[in-house]
Amino acid sequence: MKYAFYPGCVAKGGCPELYSAACKVAEKLDIELEEMSDVACTGAGCMPTQLSDPINARTFAKAEQMGLPIMTICSTCQGVFSQANHRLQDAEYREEINREYLAEEGLSYQGTTEVKHMLWVLFEDYGIEKLKALIERPLNGLRVSPFYGCFLRRPGNIMVPTKDVGARRGYLEDLTQILGAENVDISGKTKCCGFPILTANEEASLGMVAKHAGESSQKGADCMVTPCPLCHLNLDGNQPRAEGQTGEKIDLPIIHLPQLVGLALGFNTDEMQLGRHIVSTKAVNDKVDMLT
Amino acid sequence: MPQYDVLVIGGGASGLRAAIAAKRAGASVAVLSKVHPLRTNSALSPGGLNAPLGNDDSAEKFAQDIRNAGDGLCDTEAVNILAADAAREVVWLERVGVPFNRNAEGRIDCRPLGSSSVSRAAYADDRTGHMVLHVLHEQFQREDIPCFAERFVTSLIQDGGVCTGAVALGHRSGQLETFGAGAVILATGGATQLYRPCTSAVGTTGDGLMLAHDLGVGLVDLEMVQFHPTVYSAARTALISEAALGAGAKLVNAAGDKLVNAGGLSRAQLAAEVHKAGQNGGGPVSLDLRPVDNLASRFPAAAEVVRLMAGIDITKDPVPVQPVAHRPMGGIEANAAGETSVAGLYAVGECAHNGLNGAGRLPGNTLTEAVVFGRRVGEAAAAHAKSAGAADAGGSQAAQDGERLAEITSGGTSGDTIGAVHRELGELMNANLGVSRTDAGLAEAQDKIRALRERHAALRVNNKSRIYNYALAGYIELGNLLKLAEATALAARGRAESRGAHLRSDHPEKDDSNWKAHTVVRSQDGSPKLDTRAVSA
Amino acid sequence: MEVTYKVHRKDPENGGESSYSTYQVELPEDATVLDGLQKIRDEQDDTLAFRASCCQGSCGECAVRINYKAQFTCTTRIGDVTKKAPEILLDPVRNIPVIKDLVFDMDRFTWNKMAAMKPWMEPDDEFAPTENLVPESEMADVRKTMSCHACSLCDEGCAVLPVNFDFLGPAAMVKGYRFVMDPRETGAKMEARMKVVEQPQGLWDCVHCYEADGKCPRGLTPSSKIMEIRDVAFKEGIKHEKVGRHHASFINSVKQTGWLDERKLVMETEGMTNVTGLMKLLPTAVRALRRGKMPGRHEKRPGADQIKRILEKAEDSK
């Protein structure tokens, strides 16, 4: 089982703990990762599709050459990739991009590259039974709020395109429980974290952080788990400022998806680098440590 | 008290067009409407608006088609104005944003509609009224005209034979508000809620007709009510544009045989054919839209409304249809400039009778009428207001209306309800003043309407609040409908002939010697009196 | 069949507290939720306030939440509701001040926001004798978009509005789209139009969460439309100052190194001379440093030159 690994900029920049957790977990699960290091940022929705489609076509072409599907660990990367790949299924459009942009480098994208977020890989490729068998430390008693954010779910026709993958709508809750943790549902789990408007309207953005993290905290969760480092950056990094805005304490650790899996697979909290988060993860550490 | 040069009552296509024109003519203007402008009946018309834009068309041909459809009752001035101005208005609508469908040259495409001799209906898919209304509302906002939406007008104010304003119940404020004006334009739409079933929105209750009637203004040709031939109707109704017939849809009887060649038939004739086929035990008539090319993209509104209301997919199955009460031709007596017999009071659009529509309207003319005459009447009212100057509307009418509302809300009634009376009225109108009428049926209707009026008079509303009290509004609306029904039955009984939309099975022939004339109903000592007036050549 | 309605009540003249009234109504199987409401008002409780106009799903007036889902009462069959739940629960739509019962503040919810889009054309040649010549292919999408009936069901589902009520919302943005895409507005008009669309609380306040796409009864995919306007904004040059700096910095970073330099992005977005903006970032930065979370050295990637070449060529092909 092997993937062309696309960690994305955030995992290599602001959230290095995500990168290392993903690599460790993959190794433990015997998922081989070949990192793509000579490809561009996806554009993250901050570029017009006119610019981002060609550079993403280039990334897909490279993976096609490697003969591997792409694995992402960032919902935003996944979302942008999936949408681009969707457009690139149009043969005429694809050929135009090949001709105009990729040919010079001797590349050409045939439209065959599959792109999957690690969460999907676990359920759809790896297999939940296999994963279960490897769990060394069921996270019994840990109360976790799954938080999808936007891009793993919408637009629905692209992210959850068929009935076959309809279960995608519940992967995060399922996984939480499979890992032994308790699922603490919040109403905004598929809503936006607010990151995209941090620039244009900081107040509203922080308002979203307060809303989601606040609800989870009120419902007694120990932490939130998210498949998207941008959600993490906002929910974790800006939580103190969101608290400042509302004047209410939240204090909710935000865990990356691979970190949660890693803890259940037996890694300790240091190995998963929980100490790198802005909001202290002490409550989580303590509970996990109790589980031996 | 807010005071404007021109007060427009009604936020449909005609009211908005009139307001824009009056403002541009230099008047201060405000619009009052029971519902927000974008929720009016005007949003529902699918088919198109007529304008002689094509190379093979002309104002003369257009005027001739209007006269043919009007079956002898058109007044010439209004016909000529519409035919002459239509193209200019439609081009203006395009310039300010209506996304008309285009032909191969990129010009406005025209399609065949009803009995027009050439393809003359400019259209925007089958959502023409919606698009026209929304664009008019855009331009209305551009002119920065105050819009008092959710204001229910309860009275016009008259002072020495001059109309000086209106009183309205603000749904939100719960207050009776007085608006003073140099000129008042009624653009209150029709009265199709007289019938059950009917094609129109819930507020289509003839309020404007009764407001004018109460000031002594005549109501003309009320017996002329157009039935739309292709309406799905069960518990709910869904109108399918007649343009579908022009595009290849077929009317078939229960046996699956093609019913008629729709081409060339007037709407009234078509409605009569569908009605007859349905009556003769032939079983329900269906409209089969499947022969239309690119059906779903050309008729998205029909597809939507039939899916929602009937649960039928028009691309897969034929739709059972019947003629359903649609739009009156008659209305408030006005001339082509919208002037009524009361100084300062104007009427335009579906509520008005200016002589354009005669005994039968050419399909696709209502929207054109709304914009062409909306503009003219807006300009005329602005000019009048300038010369008349501001009059004092006073507060006594509001006080009087306050007492009336208090009386209506003075306690509950048991047993009978507003809804029950309205339902019985609608069914009665449909049976006795429907596609086909007889003297006996009309006489019976008169008696029954009288009885319904008594029941209405005995009803009271329990809800004493004035805030969003829709029961109170419904009570007043039903009162208007009942009075209008009485006047309509009177006119229909008087016209002892068959002409246009008025089919009398006991007088099947047209009688030009006696009845090439308008019926006019006026209020005299509180009851309706029937009169006639010659058609003006 | 007998159906139970549970309806949100609020009486502004009596304290304005929210509560619920329950009614039993006898209705035919295929009745709509609106039929039942009308029957209740007529026969049981004439104080009940709710809006409706066309009764055929065409005017946008009757939106409420039916068992938590915002829909039209006039097109929803009671049978489809009672199939899934024992009663029909009616609430006003979310995110919005309620006036009475199911009647909410449409002015603030919809009309004022749409008006903020300056939704009208001001053509120079308004009274030209003939129409604009436009190919049908360019008109079709605008026309479809204009079928929006301002029901605001999309606003009801928006992710931003619950935390920022002043956001203009997807319905207003769909109105904006109709003008941005209209082939009859070009040049300086287009320029002015983009300024309006990019106003504060407008285009750039959308989090592109795609929530609204599934909510529109006319199938207009409002969220995707916003993304299309963004694409136009990128092409025309972003008018929103801060967002413009952010995106320019983003693209530059990717051009220079193939990937994103988050530190530079933050600094350049706030503007190098925007001292207050930078000061605000300080607490975050300090905390991040302490946790070892500041992005490390940013190195040029292999392939960066190819990426730059592609981006520059794509930019030129505007």
Ligand SMILES: Cc1cc2nc3c(=O)[nH]c(=O)nc-3n(C[C@H](O)[C@H](O)[C@H](O)COP(=O)(O)OP(=O)(O)OC[C@H]3O[C@@H](n4cnc5c(N)ncnc54)[C@H](O)[C@@H]3O)c2cc1C
């Ligand atoms: C289903 C349907 C299909 C149609 N198809 C076509 C077609 O294809 N082609 C065509 O040309 N025409 C068609 N028509 C007719 C056309 O839509 C209408 O005749 C036209 O829109 C009427 O416009 P209006 O402005 O006069 O009235 P309306 O649009 O009815 O507006 C009336 C206004 O008056 C207000 N009002 C009424 N009473 C009061 C009061 N007491 N206080 C305050 N305000 C009040 C209302 O709130 C509203 O704002 C159709 C109509 C319907 C219902």
Ligand code: SF4
């Ligand atoms: S989307 Fe984010 S994480 Fe993904 S490559 Fe780009 S900036 Fe980086």
Ligand code: SF4
């Ligand atoms: S995409 Fe934007 S406008 Fe649409 S729902 Fe999300 S935040 Fe709201």
Ligand code: SF4
């Ligand atoms: S875009 Fe759709 S959901 Fe939004 S207001 Fe318009 S019609 Fe309603």
Ligand code: FES
């Ligand atoms: S009443 Fe018009 S959409 Fe429901």
